[in-house]
Amino acid sequence: MTQFLAVSNRKGGVGKSTISVMLAHAAASWGRQRVLVMDLDTQCNASLMLVGGEGWEKASRAGHTIADYFYDRFEKVAEDESAYVLSNVGDVAHGRFFAGRVSLLPGSQRLEDIQSELFVMQSSKKELHADAVAVQVRGRMKRLMKHFGMDFDLVILDCPPGLSYAALAALDLADLVLVPFRPDFVSQFALDRVAMLIEKVETGEQLASIPFGERRYVCLPNYLKGDGHERLLIDQLALDHPLLTTRLPTLDSIARAFDWDETRKSMEQKYADALPHLRQLHGEVLGAPLLRAKTA
Amino acid sequence: MRKKTRALSGASQDAYFRRVLRAHPALPAEARDRLLRTLRQEVAQLRVRVAPGRDADAPPAAVCGLPPAIAAPPVPVPQPDPPAAPPFDPFSPNIVVVVRKAGREAALAALGAIHSLDNLRLLAREQRLTVGADLSSAAELRIAIVAAAERRIANRMAAAG
Numbered sequence: 252m253t254q255f256l257a258v259s260n261r262k263g264g265v266g267k268s269t270i271s272v273m274l275a276h277a278a279a280s281w282g283r284q285r286v287l288v289m290d291l292d293t294q295c296n297a298s299l300m301l302v303g304g305e306g307w308e309k310a311s312r313a314g315h316t317i318a319d320y321f322y323d324r325f326e327k328v329a330e331d332e333s334a335y336v337l338s339n340v341g342d343v344a345h346g347r348f349f350a351g352r353v354s355l356l357p358g359s360q361r362l363e364d365i366q367s368e369l370f371v372m373q374s375s376k377k378e379l380h381a382d383a384v385a386v387q388v389r390g391r392m393k394r395l396m397k398h399f400g401m402d403f404d405l406v407i408l409d410c411p412p413g414l415s416y417a418a419l420a421a422l423d424l425a426d427l428v429l430v431p432f433r434p435d436f437v438s439q440f441a442l443d444r445v446a447m448l449i450e451k452v453e454t455g456e457q458l459a460s461i462p463f464g465e466r467r468y469v470c471l472p473n474y475l476k477g478d479g480h481e482r483l484l485i486d487q488l489a490l491d492h493p494l495l496t497t498r499l500p501t502l503d504s505i506a507r508a509f510d511w512d513e514t515r516k517s518m519e520q521k522y523a524d525a526l527p528h529l530r531q532l533h534g535e536v537l538g539a540p541l542l543r544a545k546t547a
Numbered sequence: 548m549r550k551k552t553r554a555l556s557g558a559s560q561d562a563y564f565r566r567v568l569r570a571h572p573a574l575p576a577e578a579r580d581r582l583l584r585t586l587r588q589e590v591a592q593l594r595v596r597v598a599p600g601r602d603a604d605a606p607p608a609a610v611c612g613l614p615p616a617i618a619a620p621p622v623p624v625p626q627p628d629p630p631a632a633p634p635f636d637p638f639s640p641n642i643v644v645v646v647r648k649a650g651r652e653a654a655l656a657a658l659g660a661i662h663s664l665d666n667l668r669l670l671a672r673e674q675r676l677t678v679g680a681d682l683s684s685a686a687e688l689r690i691a692i693v694a695a696a697e698r699r700i701a702n703r704m705a706a707a708g
Contacts, residue, residue, distance in 0.1 A: 479637070483674060
């Protein structure tokens with residue numbers, strides 16, 4: 252059964268793409284899973300991290316991006332969608348006999364335009380209220396994502412900041428939403444909002460009435476420097492949101508892992524001193540019953 | 548005749564302390580244990596006078612029947628230096644968390660343990676809780692800190708819709 256994990260936060264610069272790629276490598280290497288990264292962010296950072304600039308540009312020119320997939324298949328899906336997939340991507344060697352592999356549905360800078368276009372197309376077909384059309388577009392995108400992910404064990408949806416139709420569809424589809432955040436003053440507002448969106452509630456009181464164990468999201472403190480201000484904020488956020496015990500510090504090795512390299516390397520070489528943190532994150536999100544419980 | 552002295556340390560010193568303390572039966576056992584611990588901790592080596600014909604291990608004068616006041620002047624028990632206070636942590640208690648979990652009275656009580664105006668101001672500054680610069684008493688500062696925490700909470704609730 253395919254598991255869908257969205258990595259999302261409406262705030263930018265919190266490490267969504269980095270964490271998506273790290274978890275993809277970890278799931279393929281350690282969990283031996285067939286992993287698909289769907290790059291829903293028009294910045295395409297996850298794609299660049301997994302195939303480099305030239306690889307992404309080639310896919311883009313060939314019309315093999317997520318924007319092309321949504322556009323081409325909006326009316327009717329095909330049996331074989333493999334043309335859109337870049338297989339065995341990333342710069343980590345997973346071993347010849349391991350089933351684990353990372354694949355990519357590359358991102359596109361045109362994704363926002365395509366969404367608008369699809370909205371207009373749908374609006375012109377039927378006399379529907381704009382909200383109803385938006386629901387239709389989102390619903391169709393969700394089905395397309397689900398259809399595309401069926402050949403994989405794990406689909407990681409790297410969401411954009413903001414609330415595009417694709418982002419909302421991904422949040423709706425996900426079995427679990429991982430919400431990375433930097434513990435700063437505005438993060439608390441961003442977490443509150445994305446949490447209400449995921450749980451489909453409109454007020455803080457409604458959100459508070461949902462026990463942590465029943466929520467579809469979990470938050471990950473990222474880019475920690477280890478000072479008292481962060482501690483304050485994390486303690487405050489822990490009152491309202493489920494937090495992982497994993498804490499990702501600010502590390503050069505994570506920043507360097509951002510670079511794509513043609514030479515494949517081991518997880519130890521790629522993630523260096525970030526490896527124990529990644530192991531903990533992988534264990535907590537994918538190895539532990541957290542995601543399995545959500546998908547059951 | 549000149550009295551000789553003898554150095555005691557380790558087990559013999561320990562035994563000597565115990566004997567001295569046992570020689571004061573009026574001393575409560577708890578106080579005796581506390582003194583013994585203090586002496587063990589503070590005294591590395593002891594030099595005791597050995598009167599002619601008496602061994603250093605012999606009981607001190609009080610045990611020989613003399614009233615304690617005559618036998619020996621009260622020996623000032625060395626008091627250990629109070630342990631150095633840990634540096635003030637301006638992030639603890641987390642006032643917003645205390646207000647959220649236990650209410651304003653609990654937060655005021657938690658702040659009541661902080662007596663220094665400087666520390667209260669430092670806590671307010673580090674926890675981003677704005678208080679007036681003109682407040683001059685600890686009680687006023689504590690109330691202002693808790694009020695600022697309540698404003699922070701209300702602010703966040705408002706933003707969450």
